[in-house]
Amino acid sequence: MSEQGLVLEFPLQGANFESAGEASSKIKRVLQQIGVRADIIRRVAIGSYEAEMNVIIHAYRGVIKAAIYPDRTEIAVEDEGPGIADIQLAMREGYSTAPDYIREMGFGAGMGLPNMTRCSDEFDIQSTVGVGTNIRMIFQHS
């Protein structure tokens, strides 16, 4: 039996800071319409925003997908980009490879990946240098 889920999908463009966060805002709005608990929506919004921003800051392009089920929301972000050579290092709070002009905007605090692990119930990251990075997060609704 296949699960009934609502799937939302948005393309992301590297370096496009003007529409940064829009995909996460749309996902948040749909979760609000469905009536998911506010504190859970906030966690999904934080996780999806951080993943979305990572594509905009570091990658060339990507896609963010939200699959919303009665009991959980799954966020998957896949990008074409430089990839991450040392995931363990990248997961460390405060570590960032963001360039200065992005740091001046307040990005590149080295908190994106730690925030994703903290706010999600399950977190998985796969990366290939020179190809791209895939992130998957699961948020239980209760």
Place this chain on the structure above:
Amino acid sequence: MTVADIIKALPLTVIAAAGELSKPVEGGYVSDLLSNVMGFAKANSVWITMQGHQNVVAVASLANLSAVIIAGGASPEADAVKKAEAEGVVLLATDLPAFEVAGQLYGLGVRGL
């Protein structure tokens, strides 16, 4: 306490979302690092920053913050104001430096923990 209450007490100018001033204020947070705010600011907090670009609005909206105070005489960018109006994110500005804003809010009973 609401956003309207802190506007009465501090020299803050409402830059965007004047219709949302009844939002509750349950805490405060100061940072110019967006992911730090995302990770650690609690919902319904006022956020004091010197960043005035539109990504501040996205963070405040997604993290359910009650208002953003742009301190130190920094001016919010035009597209940030537009986005804040559209998303209902209260943007406030002041010439007071961030430390002073935090201190005055603390005096009103707003806490950071």
